[in-house]
Amino acid sequence: MKKYDVVVIGSGPGGYVAAIRCAQLGKKVAIIEKYDTLGGTCANVGCIPSKALLDSSEHFHNAETKFEAHGIGLSNLKVDFKQMVARKDDVVKGTVAGVSYLMGKNKIDVLQGVGSFKNATQIVVTPDKGDPETIETEKTIIATGSKPSSLPGIEIDKKRIITSTEALNLTGIPKKLILIGGGVIGLELGSVYARLGTEITVIEYMDSIIATMDKSLGKELQRTLKKIGFKFNLSHKVTGAVTKGNGVVVSAKNKKGEAVEFEADYCLMAVGRKPYTDGLGLENAGVEVDKRGMIATNDQLETNVAGIYAIGDVVKGAMLAHKAEEEGVFVAESIVGQKPHINYNLIPGVIYTWPEVAAVGQTEEQLKEAGIAYKSGSFQFRASGRARASMDLDGFVKILADKETDEILGVHMIGPRAADMIAEGVVAMEYRASAEDIARFCHAHPTFTEAIKEAALGCTADRAIHA
Numbered sequence: 376m377k378k379y380d381v382v383v384i385g386s387g388p389g390g391y392v393a394a395i396r397c398a399q400l401g402k403k404v405a406i407i408e409k410y411d412t413l414g415g416t417c418a419n420v421g422c423i424p425s426k427a428l429l430d431s432s433e434h435f436h437n438a439e440t441k442f443e444a445h446g447i448g449l450s451n452l453k454v455d456f457k458q459m460v461a462r463k464d465d466v467v468k469g470t471v472a473g474v475s476y477l478m479g480k481n482k483i484d485v486l487q488g489v490g491s492f493k494n495a496t497q498i499v500v501t502p503d504k505g506d507p508e509t510i511e512t513e514k515t516i517i518a519t520g521s522k523p524s525s526l527p528g529i530e531i532d533k534k535r536i537i538t539s540t541e542a543l544n545l546t547g548i549p550k551k552l553i554l555i556g557g558g559v560i561g562l563e564l565g566s567v568y569a570r571l572g573t574e575i576t577v578i579e580y581m582d583s584i585i586a587t588m589d590k591s592l593g594k595e596l597q598r599t600l601k602k603i604g605f606k607f608n609l610s611h612k613v614t615g616a617v618t619k620g621n622g623v624v625v626s627a628k629n630k631k632g633e634a635v636e637f638e639a640d641y642c643l644m645a646v647g648r649k650p651y652t653d654g655l656g657l658e659n660a661g662v663e664v665d666k667r668g669m670i671a672t673n674d675q676l677e678t679n680v681a682g683i684y685a686i687g688d689v690v691k692g693a694m695l696a697h698k699a700e701e702e703g704v705f706v707a708e709s710i711v712g713q714k715p716h717i718n719y720n721l722i723p724g725v726i727y728t729w730p731e732v733a734a735v736g737q738t739e740e741q742l743k744e745a746g747i748a749y750k751s752g753s754f755q756f757r758a759s760g761r762a763r764a765s766m767d768l769d770g771f772v773k774i775l776a777d778k779e780t781d782e783i784l785g786v787h788m789i790g791p792r793a794a795d796m797i798a799e800g801v802v803a804m805e806y807r808a809s810a811e812d813i814a815r816f817c818h819a820h821p822t823f824t825e826a827i828k829e830a831a832l833g834c835t836a837d838r839a840i841h842a
């Protein structure tokens with residue numbers, strides 16, 4: 376029987392990063408993946424393919440709506456959707472090949488198959504072809520990720536009632552698409568199709584979209600998405616969805632409690648994701664899950680069974696690739712006796728619509744609820760020279776700082792390249808910077824980052840220069 380120091384189950388951003396860090400720290404490592412490509416949800420059917428289609432559709436949208444103003448004439452502009460999807464597939468292929476390369480480079484054994492605990496130290500790997508193999512390990516890291524959730528009584532048939540996975544692989548551009556849920560997945564994939572001409576209808580239970588983020592971001596995002604044709608039905612609880620001919624009918628209860636119906640070619644179920652532990656044989660190892668099916672861990676991300684850890688989407692916290700990666704490194708370093716640390720308050724959240732949305736730290740609503748006295752400075756992109764040059768006038772940066780100490784408590788932005796710019800907020804907050812610190816750093820001109828400096832200046836009355 377093959378013996379390892381560490382076996383990682385699942386090769387998403389949590390699992391493969393954990394495997395690499397364990398190998399770097401001198402451990403003999405194997406990684407088990409049930410699919411024949413590595414990289415998990417993120418690389419195969421999540422972050423990477425969605426961003427590839429977002430980029431392609433944004434190019435088309437710009438060509439259609441902005442090029443003329445730039446003095447660029449186009450005739451016969453059209454979408455070759457097949458090519459758009461093929462390019463996305465190539466991006467995925469390259470990314471998953473990169474993960475395989477990294478496994479080889481770090482001398483990590485890759486075992487294709489479903490990993491299932493036989494007991495706390497032995498795992499059976501059942502490949503697609505060939506016989507199951509049992510391996511022995513000292514430590515195990517469970518990184519089996521998540522799957523899309525549904526709603527009671529709604530069966531995802533993957534044909535008309537679809538998840539993000541099918542939405543990334545449609546064979547044509549739908550005329551009408553319903554998004555069940557106005558969260559991250561719905562709004563990103565809805566943006567792809569809205570830009571290509573699909574009529575998008577959002578049905579959202581809460582009274583705002585992206586409801587867990589600072590309220591001001593959802594309001595501005597809704598305003599900008601309306602401009603590309605999104606129709607919003609907030610405070611609507613979806614109660615059912617059925618296929619009808621070549622389409623789908625979604626039923627919901629509106630704010631007044633009245634039954635309403637919506638029809639479209641497809642409906643995308645985007646009401647969250649649930650931890651995935653099917654086939655893992657947790658019961659054979661005695662590993663406990665909580666009420667929501669998440670693997671329960673302590674602060675060291677160790678389960679109730681010594682030597683078995685869990686990370687990423689399968690444990691509590693934000694279901695984000697970079698959170699999973701941080702946890703992968705954290706567990707690897709803990710295993711060798713180091714004292715790593717993750718600041719969960721400073722995991723940035725990003726939505727890759729256009730304008731992009733990005734945030735770190737506490738929202739205004741959270742500060743109010745906690746009774747923390749704060750001040751706020753904000754800056755609109757329409758006052759930025761860089762944003763005027765690129766015709767990206769929507770959005771703003773908002774910085775929240777402690778009223779007394781000026782320490783930054785939250786950075787919230789919606790605007791061009793917010794996804795990349797949020798890193799400045801993370802660095803500032805990791806070093807417990809004050810708003811004045813950011814206001815005094817030199818920011819290159821003309822850049823979108825000047826909006827961050829101006830928002831920081833705005834935390835002190837009458838200090839903003841360009842607002």
Ligand code: FAD
Pocket residue numbers: 384385386387388389390407408409410414415416417418420421422423425488489490491518519520521539540560651653654655686687688689694695696697698699727
């Ligand atoms: P996963 O990436 O889900 O990987 C788990 C792996 O384990 C899978 O490959 C699975 O096949 C394997 N596995 C499961 N059970 C077994 C078993 N028993 N044996 C062997 N293998 C097994 N996050 C971001 O931060 N940024 C984004 O832009 C972003 N975009 C997204 C877009 C979409 C459409 C979706 C669906 C998600 C997106 N996410 C994004 C979320 C991100 O994909 C997840 O948070 C991340 O992939 C979680 O990583 P993980 O390692 O925990 O699990």
Ligand code: NAD
Pocket residue numbers: 526555556557558559560561563578579580581584585586611612613614644645646647648693694695724725726727
């Ligand atoms: P989400 O939690 O972002 O949004 C789900 C939405 O569905 C919520 O707004 C919720 O109020 C709504 N909802 C729930 N029940 C409903 C009902 N009965 N009727 C109408 N609306 C209802 O979930 P998601 O969009 O499915 O994304 C899943 C996960 O994937 C997220 O946790 C996210 O972190 C991750 N993800 C991240 C990115 C990114 O980082 N850019 C991109 C895609 C996905």
